[in-house]
Amino acid sequence: MSTAIPIDTRRKTVTTAPAQSIEWLGIVALLAVMTAQVLGVLNSPPDRDMGHLQKIMYVHVPAAWNAFIAFFAVAIASLLYLWKGEERYDLVAASAAEVGTLFTGLTLALGSIWGRPTWGVWWTWDPRLTSTAVLFIVFVGYLALRSFVEDSDRRAQWSAAVGLLGALNVPIVYMSVKWWRTLHQMQSSPSTVDPEFVVGLRTNGVAILLVLIYFITKRYRAARMERAAEHLAERVALGGA
Amino acid sequence: MMDFGRAQAKSLVNIAGVKSLPARAVEEARLYVSASLLRILQTCATNRVNNAPPPTVKLDRLSRRFGTRWALRAVTLEVQPGEIVGVIGHNGSGKSTLLRVISTALRPSVGDGWIYGHHLVREAVTVRRHIGFLAHAPGLYEDLTATENLIFAARMFGIAEDGIEGVLERVGLAHARAERVRGFSAGMQRRLALARLILGAPRVLLLDEPYNNFDPQGIELVNDVIQDVANAGGSALVVLHDQRQGERVLDRVIELNRGALVVNPADVQPLTFATPSGLPA
C-alpha cells in the first residue's frame, strides 16, 4: 500500500495526549502557597539582623530549591531520553527547563531585592546566588539551543546531551564559587538554618513544589498535544488515516 | 513428504490390526526407520537453504521520519549478489534518504535492514566496511591535495596507502595528484570522490546520481566501476533521473513515490500539498 504510515510499534513518537484534567492540582497548589505564606509571615519573629525583610526568604529560598529540583528533572529526563529514545522524555525535559528558568529568574530577582536594603547593592557575589545565576544562563542556553534547531530528533538528542552536561557542572560551579569567595573574605550569606525559620521554609518549599509540578505537567501536556497534532496532520496530508 | 505421512498413518493402522508379536515388531521398526529418514531429509533441505549466500541488501519495512514527515515508508526489498538496481522517483520521493539509511549515515526510525546479513544499526561498523557511498556533494578537503585526501581516506579505512597511485590512474587524475582540490573542476572532484570510494574496496555501492557532472568518459568510468563490483559478487543501488545513462549496467529498476516503494504503477498518487492548517486543501 503506497499510502500506509508505518506503525511505530516501539512507541517512540507521541501520538496521543493525556485526557484527565489536573486542574485540581492547580487549586491545591494555590491554596498551599497561600496558607504557607500566611503562616510563615505570621509565625516568625523579625530577624535580629534583617527585620521583616527576612520574610522574603519564604519565597526566595523555596524558589531556589525548586529551581534546582526542576533542573534535576531535566537531567533525569535527558538521561531517560538518551537511553530509551522515546519522544515524551524529551518533552518532559523541555517543559521542566522552561519552568525551571522561570523559578531561577524569580530566585535571582528576589535575591537582588533582598540585597538592596541589606548591603546597599543590587547584587552580592554570594556563592549560592552566583551559582544560581550561572544555572540561569545554562537554562537559557538550553532553551536557545532548542529554538535554533529545527529537526525534532536532532533537537531532542542535542538538548539531552547539553542538559546532562549542564547538570553535571552545577555542583562544580557551586564549589568553585564558594572557594573563590572564601579566598577573598567577602560577607556571608543569610542564614537559612536557624530553627525558628526552618519550619516556615520547609512548608513553603513543599507548597511551591506543588506549583512546580502543576506548571510542568500543564506545559508537558501542551507540548504533547502539539506533537500529536503535528503527527496527525502528517497522516492526513498523506491521505491515510 | 505428504505421501510419507500417509504411509506412516497406514502403518499405524496396520500395527493396530496385526496380531502376532514379531509382525508388530517389524512394523514398528519400519515406522522408526521411515520417520528417521524423513527427519534426515528435512534437515538436509534446511541446510541447503541456510547455506545459500545471504542477499547483499535486505530491507524489511524500513522507514525514516524527519520530525513528523515520513521520508521513507515501509520499504521492503532484497538485492541479490551481482544485481544492479536503479532507483527512480520524483524529487522528494526519498531516493537519497533510502541510500543514506542503507549506508548507516541515518538510522531507520522503524524497520530493519541488513547488508550481507549484518544489521544496519547493531553492526553499523561492519556494515560500513562493506559499503561505498557516493553522495551529491563530493565531500573532499579543499586545502589538501588529491593524494593527501586519499591518504586520509586510507588511514580512516584502516588500509595501507600503496593502492593510492593505482586508484588515481584508474579515475584519470594521476596528473593532478599534487594539486589542491580547491582548484579542481566539479567533474574532477567527482572523480576523486569515486577514487576514494574504490579505495575502500566496497562490495555494495550506493550511488546518488553518479552520472551528474560527468562527461561521457566519466559515465563510462562509473559504469565500469559498477560492473566490476557486480562481477565480483557485490551489488549496487544507483539513484538516477534518466534510466538511459545506466542502461548498460542496470538489471532492474525500482521506483519510490513519497517514500514508499511503488509496486503497481496504478498506485502512484499525485502529490497533494497541505494547506497551512496541515490538512489537505
Add this chain to the structure above:
Amino acid sequence: MAFAHDMRRVRAIVWKDLASERRSKAGFNAVAFLGVLILLLFGFALGPDTEALRDAAAGALWLAILFAGVLAFNRSYQLELDGAALEPLLLYPAPRWTIFAGKFVANLLFVLLLELIIVPVAIVLFQVKSGAGWLPAIGVNLLGSVGFVALGTFYASMASRSRAREVLLPLLLFPMLVPVLLAATEASSSLLAGNPMRDAGAWAQLLAVFDVIFLVASFLAFDHVIEV
C-alpha cells in the same frame, strides 16, 4: 590491532585538521591577532595604573584566550561543513570517539600555540612580575586549556551545525567554563605573585577533576550528537 588502527585514525584527523589550517592562510594569524587585540582593549578599559593592571592580568589573559579560542572551535567543524565532508567522515568504519579525539587534539594544539603568543604579550602589557612559580603556572594553564578545549570541541560539534552559530557556541560554552575561569585565574595570580602553593594546589586539583569528568562526559555524549 584494532586499537593501533584507531590511533592511526586519530593521528590522521589531527594531521588533516592542522594541515588544512596551515594552508588556509586566514586562520591562525587572524585569531592570534584578535587575542592580542582583546588584551590591548582590556588594558585600555582597566586603566594605565600598574597595580590595577597587575591585579587584572590573569583575568584579562583568560578572557582573551576564551574569546579567541571559540573562533578556533567553530573553524574546526567549518572544515567539514564547507565541503560537505562530514557525512563521508562518519561513513568510515571508524569508531566515533576517534573523530572526537582527533578534533580535540588538533584544537588543543591550536589553543596552546595561541597561548604561546598571547601569554607573553599579556605579561608585557599588564606588567606582570614573574615570580618564582612560573613553571607551575604553566601547568595550571595546561590543565585549564584541556578542560576548555574538551568542552569547546564538544559544543562546537552542535553549534557549528545550527543557526546563529557565532552566538550559540559562547552561550552554551561559557557558563560551563566558570570553574575553569575561576580556578585558572586564581591559581595563576597566586603563583605569579608568589603566594603559598597551597591555594594554587587546591585549584589545580579542581581543574584536574573537572578535566577528567568533562573529557569522559564529552567522549560519551559525542556519539549521540555527531550522528543525528
